[in-house]
Amino acid sequence: xxxxxxxxxxxxxxGVSKRTVSRVINGSLSVxxxxxxxxxxxxxxxxxxxxxxxxxxxxxxxxxxGLIYDxxxxxxxxxxxxxxxxxxxxxxxxxxxxxxxxxxxxxVQDCLRFMQRSKLDGVIVLPPVSESETLALxxxxxxxxxxxxxxxxxxEAKHIVVSDDRAAAAEMARYFAQLGHExxxxxxxxxxxKSSTERMEGFQLGLSAYGIKLRxxxxxxxxxxxxxxxxxxxxxxxxxxxxxxIFANNDQMAAGVLKVAHSxxxxxxxxxxxxxxxxxMLASRVIPALTxxxxxVRQMALLAxxxxxxxxENNDKAATNVxxxxxxxxxxxxxxxxxxxxxx
Amino acid sequence: xxxxxxxxxxxxxxGVSKRTVSRVINGSLSVxxxxxxxxxxxxxxxxxxxxxxxxxxxxxxxxxxGLIYDxxxxxxxxxxxxxxxxxxxxxxxxxxxxxxxxxxxxxVQDCLRFMQRSKLDGVIVLPPVSESETLALxxxxxxxxxxxxxxxxxxEAKHIVVSDDRAAAAEMARYFAQLGHExxxxxxxxxxxKSSTERMEGFQLGLSAYGIKLRxxxxxxxxxxxxxxxxxxxxxxxxxxxxxxIFANNDQMAAGVLKVAHSxxxxxxxxxxxxxxxxxMLASRVIPALTxxxxxVRQMALLAxxxxxxxxENNDKAATNVxxxxxxxxxxxxxxxxxxxxxx
DNA sequence: CAATTTTGTGCCACCGATGGCAAAAAGCTA
DNA sequence: TAGCTTTTTGCCATCGGTGGCACAAAATTG
Numbered sequence: 217x218x219x220x221x222x223x224x225x226x227x228x229x230x231g232v233s234k235r236t237v238s239r240v241i242n243g244s245l246s247v248x249x250x251x252x253x254x255x256x257x258x259x260x261x262x263x264x265x266x267x268x269x270x271x272x273x274x275x276x277x278x279x280x281x282g283l284i285y286d287x288x289x290x291x292x293x294x295x296x297x298x299x300x301x302x303x304x305x306x307x308x309x310x311x312x313x314x315x316x317x318x319x320x321x322x323x324v325q326d327c328l329r330f331m332q333r334s335k336l337d338g339v340i341v342l343p344p345v346s347e348s349e350t351l352a353l354x355x356x357x358x359x360x361x362x363x364x365x366x367x368x369x370x371x372e373a374k375h376i377v378v379s380d381d382r383a384a385a386a387e388m389a390r391y392f393a394q395l396g397h398e399x400x401x402x403x404x405x406x407x408x409x410k411s412s413t414e415r416m417e418g419f420q421l422g423l424s425a426y427g428i429k430l431r432x433x434x435x436x437x438x439x440x441x442x443x444x445x446x447x448x449x450x451x452x453x454x455x456x457x458x459x460x461x462i463f464a465n466n467d468q469m470a471a472g473v474l475k476v477a478h479s480x481x482x483x484x485x486x487x488x489x490x491x492x493x494x495x496x497m498l499a500s501r502v503i504p505a506l507t508x509x510x511x512x513v514r515q516m517a518l519l520a521x522x523x524x525x526x527x528x529e530n531n532d533k534a535a536t537n538v539x540x541x542x543x544x545x546x547x548x549x550x551x552x553x554x555x556x557x558x559x560x
Numbered sequence: 561x562x563x564x565x566x567x568x569x570x571x572x573x574x575g576v577s578k579r580t581v582s583r584v585i586n587g588s589l590s591v592x593x594x595x596x597x598x599x600x601x602x603x604x605x606x607x608x609x610x611x612x613x614x615x616x617x618x619x620x621x622x623x624x625x626g627l628i629y630d631x632x633x634x635x636x637x638x639x640x641x642x643x644x645x646x647x648x649x650x651x652x653x654x655x656x657x658x659x660x661x662x663x664x665x666x667x668v669q670d671c672l673r674f675m676q677r678s679k680l681d682g683v684i685v686l687p688p689v690s691e692s693e694t695l696a697l698x699x700x701x702x703x704x705x706x707x708x709x710x711x712x713x714x715x716e717a718k719h720i721v722v723s724d725d726r727a728a729a730a731e732m733a734r735y736f737a738q739l740g741h742e743x744x745x746x747x748x749x750x751x752x753x754k755s756s757t758e759r760m761e762g763f764q765l766g767l768s769a770y771g772i773k774l775r776x777x778x779x780x781x782x783x784x785x786x787x788x789x790x791x792x793x794x795x796x797x798x799x800x801x802x803x804x805x806i807f808a809n810n811d812q813m814a815a816g817v818l819k820v821a822h823s824x825x826x827x828x829x830x831x832x833x834x835x836x837x838x839x840x841m842l843a844s845r846v847i848p849a850l851t852x853x854x855x856x857v858r859q860m861a862l863l864a865x866x867x868x869x870x871x872x873e874n875n876d877k878a879a880t881n882v883x884x885x886x887x888x889x890x891x892x893x894x895x896x897x898x899x900x901x902x903x904x
Numbered sequence: 905c906a907a908t909t910t911t912g913t914g915c916c917a918c919c920g921a922t923g924g925c926a927a928a929a930a931g932c933t934a
Numbered sequence: 935t936a937g938c939t940t941t942t943t944g945c946c947a948t949c950g951g952t953g954g955c956a957c958a959a960a961a962t963t964g
Contacts, residue, residue: 220676222950233914238952248912269616269679270950273919278613280656280678291841293638294631298659310678312624312654315642332564334624334654335613442845471845478847497635501786501815502846503822566920577944582922590942614920617949910961915954922948930941 221262230258241266272335279309281524282339284327286318291496292513299517300340307525312336318345324354331360338362338524340517344409361527363520367411374527374535377520377542381411381493382418384509384544388463388491389422391507391546396555397461397489401434403448403473405465415465415493434459438469445472453480453488460488460555467492467499470506474551485553495547504550511544565606574602585610616679623653625868626683628671630662635840636857643861644684651869656680662689668698675704682706682868684861688753705872707864711755718871718879721864721886725755725837726762728853728888732807732835733766735851735890740899741805741833745778747792747817749809759809759837778803782813789816797824797832804832804899811836811843814850818895829897839891848894855888 227234232251239247240255247255258264272278281304287293300311314330316323323345331339338361345351346364352371355362364371367381392400402419405412420430436451438444445464449472452458464470470492477484484490484504492499495510519538526535571578576595583591584599591599602608616622625648631637644655658674660667667689675683682705689695690708696715699706708715711725736744746763749756764774780795782788789808793816796802808814814836821828828834828848836843839854863882870879 224950234951235915235953236913239913242952246910246912251912265673265677267617267679267950268677269613269622270919271952272613273611273617273921274950274952276919276952287638291635293641294659297637297657301657301659308677310656310658310674312656313641313645314654315638315645330654333609333612333652335611468845475845475847498842498845501812501819501842503819568920578921579923579945580943583943586922592942595942611920614949615922617951618920618922620922620949906964908961908963910959912957912959914957917952917954919952920949924945924947926943926945928941928943930939932939933937934935 220267221264223264223266226255226258226262226264229262230255276335277337277528278335280334280336281309281311281521282331282334282336283311283313283342284316284330284339284345285314285342286316286345287342291494291498292511295513296340296342296517299514300521303518303521303525309337309525314339316345318348323348324351327351328354328358331355331358336360337528340520340524341365343367343411347410361524363524363527365516365520367414369540370410372536373540374523374532377516377523377540379511379516379542379544381509381511381544382414382421384546385415385418385463385493386422386425387546388493388509389419389428390425391548391552392461392463392489392491393423393426393428395461395489395552398428398555399434399457399459399461400428400430401436401452401459401462402430403445403452403462403464403469404435404437405440405469407437412465419463438465438472440466440468442468442472442475445469446476447472449473449476453477453482458482458488461490461552462488463491463493465493467494467496467506467508470508470551471498471502474502474504474506485551486556489552489555491552499547500549507549507552508547509544510547512542515542564611565608567608567610570599570602570606570608573606574599620679621681621872622679624678624680625653625655625865626675626678626680627655627657627686628660628674628683628689629658629686630660630689631686635838635842636855639857640686640861643858644865647862647865647869653681653869658683660689662692667692668695671695672698672702675699675702680704681872684864684868685709687711687755691754705868707868707871709860709864711758713884714754716880717884718867718876721860721867721884723855723860723886723888725853725855725888726758726765728855728890729759729762729807729837730766730769731890732837732853733763733772734769735892735896736805736807736833736835737767737770737772739805739833739896742772742899743778743801743803743805744772744774745780745796745803745806746774747789747796747806747808747813748779748781749784749813751781756809763807782809782816784810784812786812786816786819789813790820791816793817793820797821797826802826802832805834805896806832807835807837809837811838811840811850811852814852814895815842815846818846818848818850829895830900833896833899835896843891844893851893851896852891853888854891856886859886 227237341364346366364376404416436448438448473490492506492508495508499506499508523535523538571581685708690710708720748760780792782792817834836850836852839852843850843852867879867882
């Protein structure tokens, strides 16, 4: 391995002191124009790049961000990671990942240890872990920089990026109503998650604008897995009168609905419309392709990272000003259609 | 944030010198039994944990591992990350991720910079990046510890964990043959990837044991995406005589085949058997659920990490001895069946 | 043109560990 | 008990940077 140049080498060759080189690297203002360019030239000639550990030790920063997540079907994990790194790498940060269990008793402890051990400069917390107020509080208390991704604005603007799931669900409701559906069922996610209640309320709100009300027994709670999607769908479809449309809290469960419909010989979308949420890879690949809501995951990651780095670099104001809300969009595919015999 | 205890605090309270505390932490042998326990007691009382940056600076180690990957549909990314961290965290390592572009011209440069900047102790390289010999060479030259995941044993045992895709594909061939299929098509992955050729050759080899030979025009090259799966399937199915079975190089493309079959009114598995490879989440969710090959991703991650850490800690022999090969297994679901009218 | 302010630059202590070396303590031998 | 190993332990330089402070040079002012 070719020996790495140090700041001393740069200083010596450029004929200045270490301190000055350090100033150039960190963009301190008080460096003369000529000195600066001279130093920069040497730096690039030597391909010098500062030793992160030494730098961290001296300045108590690590240039490391953390990603805390617990996603059973982390389909968008890669999207998030790429998004985060897109912002990171220009600014000299790297990303350390930390999968965990939301429901674990030691979650908070575990995450704090993680941050401390690696001396992370800040963390990005994905849903559903992001909904843990105890974690958020612990992070705040420990003075750590953090940004949460969620469906609800449950924190100050500088700490959060929200996807407006409520509005998106309302849009789905509108779409359903316009297709003429009146007998609509909803398969919700676990009610302990904000994202679930947001989507449900948004959907109900949207429907009510058209005078449609969800029958209480047509609201069934799943836990966002394919398997519970199947269970819930069975309850809804293996009965005398069934809904003409089902909106599931996510694509996984919607896929479960398709499975059940198929096995019962119910044609989608002719006899039953089905829609999901997330637009994960599954959505476009199942048959029929799912109508769903697309969350701008990448964009959320970009925004979150920008915010995070700004607050790390003591620019809270800028962090607050970065957009904190993104709008998911309706993606219509093949799994939804007009109610048969209803031509309004 | 509660101020972190330093090694000096521990030393002072335990009434020994820094050096001794350091010895205890690093498991150096020459520490008296009594001193050791006393120090350990203080350490746990203070909840002391060494500052990684300082440690790294002094010992030129970072306790950071890297994960280099480029996976268009990184469905197993989470599996890998969890697997790696399962081993890591007990041993005090963390994981830094680095998505990249395999085909990028600057791949090698980019990865080396990544390692250098973060002073990583070692990296795990996922396919297809793992197939880059120039990268492997560069890593070796730079004296970095690394382990590659691949379908072929393209490196010394201590540097690789292979999944025997060839054997698995052969097993699929056997399964097809036993179902009575003779008119079989294969949708391959890009021929520049070893995994593609391995699977193809394994499949052909397996078939030849039953005296079956693939028609050259029934071997079509896709690029592992759903979309090319669709294209390839069209070529195979929109013709007079079509195969009775199609084996695709991965589940994404197999899903594409299902889509086309459905749109052409070809019943799967009654009129056409379809199988994929990977057993990603898609496989069990599409209709009909895909017969496929399951790769023990988690296990590969565990093995790779063990190897990596062993070689980092200068135990090459142990690293070599960790198992280097895992066997994917056939998972039969609904998309394959006996050839109609063939009862052998 | 001297006095004063405003840059620009250098010196050096410090961040929190490790590791070489020497000294002290303990264990053995004679 | 003196003399010699063998453990244990402590001192201190070191890793590669940062940041405070002092000082020199340049710019501004009276």
